[in-house]
Amino acid sequence: MRQVTNTILMVRPANFRSNEQTAVNNYYQKSLDHIAPDELLSKAVGEFDAFVKKLRDVGVNVVVIEGDKNTDTPDAHFPNNWISFHEKGTVAVYPMFAENRRSERREDVFEVLEKDGFKIESIVDYTSAEDEEVFLEGTGSLLLDRVNRKAYCALSPRADEELLIEFCEDFEYTPVVFTANQTFNGERSPIYHTNVMMCLGEDFCVICLDSIDDKKERKNVLAHLREDKKEVIEISEEQVLHFAGNMLQVEGDDGKPYLVMSEAAHKSLTPLQIATIEKYCEILSSSLNTIETCGGGSARCMMAEVFLPRK
Structure with missing residues (x-):
C-alpha cells in the first residue's frame, strides 16, 4: 500500500461561479458579482492551467478532463468529492449534498483512465444514499491513511457517520470520527469537509486541532496519529481560513515528494511550520485566488489521486 501517488486526475473549469447550492454550509466561498461571468471563468481557467503546468513541470502525471459546458456544474474542478481510486482497481462513487454537483459524475472519466493504461476492476456506488438525504463527499470528507488503513472523518451535513x-x-x-468546527457569525458550526482542516502526509499530518472542540475526540485523533508515528504540524483556525489545511502530498520525478498547496496557504504558514514540512518534502504552491474565493475550496480539492494498478 502507498500513501502517495504520482498520478492526479483534474477537471478544467467550463462553467464557473460561486455555487449558491453549496454556500449554505461552505462558509469559505464568496460571490465576485463585480466580475463578468466570462472574465470569472477566464481567471479560473488561467489559475487551473498554471497549477497543472507547475505539477507537470516537477514530473507529476496529471490527467486533465475537460469540463462539460452543457451542464450546470460550477464546482466540477473539485472532482475528489465524487470519486476516489484505490489500489486493487476499485473505484468509489459518492453521494453529493448539492443537487447541481451530482451532474459532475461522468462515466467518460473511467474510459479516459483505462485508455491511459489503468485497470478498473469494480465500482462501488454509494450514490443511492442521496435518496435518503445522506452524503459522504469522497476524499473531501474522508482523509484516508492508506498504509495504516484508517479513515479520518469530520462529521458534517456532507459526511454521514453510518455511510462512513x-x-x-x-x-x-x-x-x-470527530467533529471539526469553525466560528461563523459568532457561532461554532461544523467545517464542511475534513480536508479543509487536515492533511495527511506519509510521515506527517497538518491539522487544526483547535477546531476539534471535544477534548476526547481531539485526544483520540492525536492518539491515532502518534500510534502511526506521524509528526503533527498544528495550524490555527485563522490559517484554515487561508486553506492551510487543504494540501496534498504527491510524487514527482524519481519519486520525489511534494506538498501541494495554494499560494494563500503557503503565505499563511509560519517559518517553523514551513521548516517542519520541508523535512519531509518540498512545497509546491500556485495562486488559486479566484477558485478559492468563489469555490470555497483549494488545491487539494482540485486533485483526485489515482492509485489504480496499471494494465
Whole structure:
C-alpha cells in the first residue's frame, strides 16, 4: 500500500461561479458579482492551467478532463468529492449534498483512465444514499491513511457517520470520527469537509486541532496519529481560513515528494511550520485566488489521486 501517488486526475473549469447550492454550509466561498461571468471563468481557467503546468513541470502525471459546458456544474474542478481510486482497481462513487454537483459524475472519466493504461476492476456506488438525504463527499470528507488503513472523518451535513462506516467495511478501513468546527457569525458550526482542516502526509499530518472542540475526540485523533508515528504540524483556525489545511502530498520525478498547496496557504504558514514540512518534502504552491474565493475550496480539492494498478 502507498500513501502517495504520482498520478492526479483534474477537471478544467467550463462553467464557473460561486455555487449558491453549496454556500449554505461552505462558509469559505464568496460571490465576485463585480466580475463578468466570462472574465470569472477566464481567471479560473488561467489559475487551473498554471497549477497543472507547475505539477507537470516537477514530473507529476496529471490527467486533465475537460469540463462539460452543457451542464450546470460550477464546482466540477473539485472532482475528489465524487470519486476516489484505490489500489486493487476499485473505484468509489459518492453521494453529493448539492443537487447541481451530482451532474459532475461522468462515466467518460473511467474510459479516459483505462485508455491511459489503468485497470478498473469494480465500482462501488454509494450514490443511492442521496435518496435518503445522506452524503459522504469522497476524499473531501474522508482523509484516508492508506498504509495504516484508517479513515479520518469530520462529521458534517456532507459526511454521514453510518455511510462512513459502510465505506470502511467495504474498503477495510478503521473509522476515526470527530467533529471539526469553525466560528461563523459568532457561532461554532461544523467545517464542511475534513480536508479543509487536515492533511495527511506519509510521515506527517497538518491539522487544526483547535477546531476539534471535544477534548476526547481531539485526544483520540492525536492518539491515532502518534500510534502511526506521524509528526503533527498544528495550524490555527485563522490559517484554515487561508486553506492551510487543504494540501496534498504527491510524487514527482524519481519519486520525489511534494506538498501541494495554494499560494494563500503557503503565505499563511509560519517559518517553523514551513521548516517542519520541508523535512519531509518540498512545497509546491500556485495562486488559486479566484477558485478559492468563489469555490470555497483549494488545491487539494482540485486533485483526485489515482492509485489504480496499471494494465
